[in-house]
Amino acid sequence: MSEELNKIGVNKVDGFLADLGVSSPQLDDAKRGFSYSQNTELDMRMDLDNPLNAKDIINSYSEDQIARILYENADVKLAKLIAKAIVANRPINTSFELNELLKNILPAKVVREKNPSKAVFQALRIAVNDELNSLNDLLSQVAPLLNKNGKLAIITFHSKEDAIVKNYFQKLNYHDPKLNKLPVQVDKQWKQKIIFPQEEEAKENRRARSAKLRVITKLY
Numbered sequence: 001m002s003e004e005l006n007k008i009g010v011n012k013v014d015g016f017l018a019d020l021g022v023s024s025p026q027l028d029d030a031k032r033g034f035s036y037s038q039n040t041e042l043d044m045r046m047d048l049d050n051p052l053n054a055k056d057i058i059n060s061y062s063e064d065q066i067a068r069i070l071y072e073n074a075d076v077k078l079a080k081l082i083a084k085a086i087v088a089n090r091p092i093n094t095s096f097e098l099n100e101l102l103k104n105i106l107p108a109k110v111v112r113e114k115n116p117s118k119a120v121f122q123a124l125r126i127a128v129n130d131e132l133n134s135l136n137d138l139l140s141q142v143a144p145l146l147n148k149n150g151k152l153a154i155i156t157f158h159s160k161e162d163a164i165v166k167n168y169f170q171k172l173n174y175h176d177p178k179l180n181k182l183p184v185q186v187d188k189q190w191k192q193k194i195i196f197p198q199e200e201e202a203k204e205n206r207r208a209r210s211a212k213l214r215v216i217t218k219l220y
Contacts, residue, residue, distance in 0.1 A: 001141045015151045016142050020135065020161050022046070022125070024207065034125060036117035039096040044125045054124045055093055063087045073132065073160060074123035077110060082120065095121075122158065135161055139168045146218045153215045162212055169216050192216040 005011065026046060027034045033043030033054060042054040057066065067083035070076035085105040092098050095117075102116045110116060126132060142152055156162035173190045195213040202209045 002145060005145065012145055012147045013150060014147050015153065016146070018138060018152075018154045020131075020155060021157050021207070021211070033095065034121070036095050036099055036115075036121045039094055041094060042092070042098065042124070044121075044128045046129045050128070052128055054128050057124060057127055058086055058092050058098070059090050069127045070120060070123045072123075073126040074119040075159070076119045076123055077116070078106060081105065082116075126160070132160060132164065135164055139164070143172060143218070148218060148220055150218045151215055152218075153213060155211055155213050157207075157210050157212075162214075165214050169214060172216060189219055190216050191219055 005013070022034070023046070026032050030038045030040045031043075032045070033040045042058060044054040045052070057069065061069070063080075063083045063086075066086055067079045070079035070082060076082065082102065082105065085101055086092060086098075089101055092101065098120070099117050102120060103111055106116055146152060154165050156165055169190070169192050173188055173192060193215050195215070197205075197208040197211050
């Protein structure tokens with residue numbers, strides 16, 4: 001980012017806004033292969049120039065790799081069982097084929113409690129688009145580029161990315177607890193807050209229900 005800003009003669013900025021949500025038009029386009037509610041080819045690429053798609057992961061990654069993707073990206077229950085079943089039932093090329101596999105191998109109670117496809121598809125999408133590494137890359141750059149009183153605002157939509165942002169904000173605001181014992185006031189460099197969607201907004205836009213807006217301000 002600093003290189004791109006330098007190209008236009010900017011050294012620091014007053015604010016960054018990152019919306020980590022997936023584009024609804026992409027999600028709703030059956031041809032893009034994101035949806036588990038429509039029978040589509042397993043694709044899930046946000047960037048169509050990306051050489052990796054979800055079908056590649058499903059049909060070529062090892063059992064351990066798939067289990068790790070499911071657990072680390074979306075806390076998928078019984079990730080190892082699902083990964084083992086995927087490898088044993090290859091090739092799997094469409095969303096409904098994967099849906100059917102999940103229904104057949106998972107305990108009925110798990111399927112009843114929450115559609116397992118949601119978390120599995122989310123984990124695959126995150127892996128295809130390298131979303132969590134991209135987020136860490138973003139966060140590694142922004143703090144030095146903010147002016148005094150500049151704000152970093154990030155909208156997250158699921159627990160994994162929100163945890164990364166939360167931990168990053170906490171590290172920015174960390175100071176040694178031993179300093180509290182000194183007879184001086186310790187000023188924090190950052191001030192943060194979190195904003196949730198109001199009930200009315202969540203009703204109008206179901207996808208906003210899981211959103212969190214975390215904002216941190218550079219005080220000096």
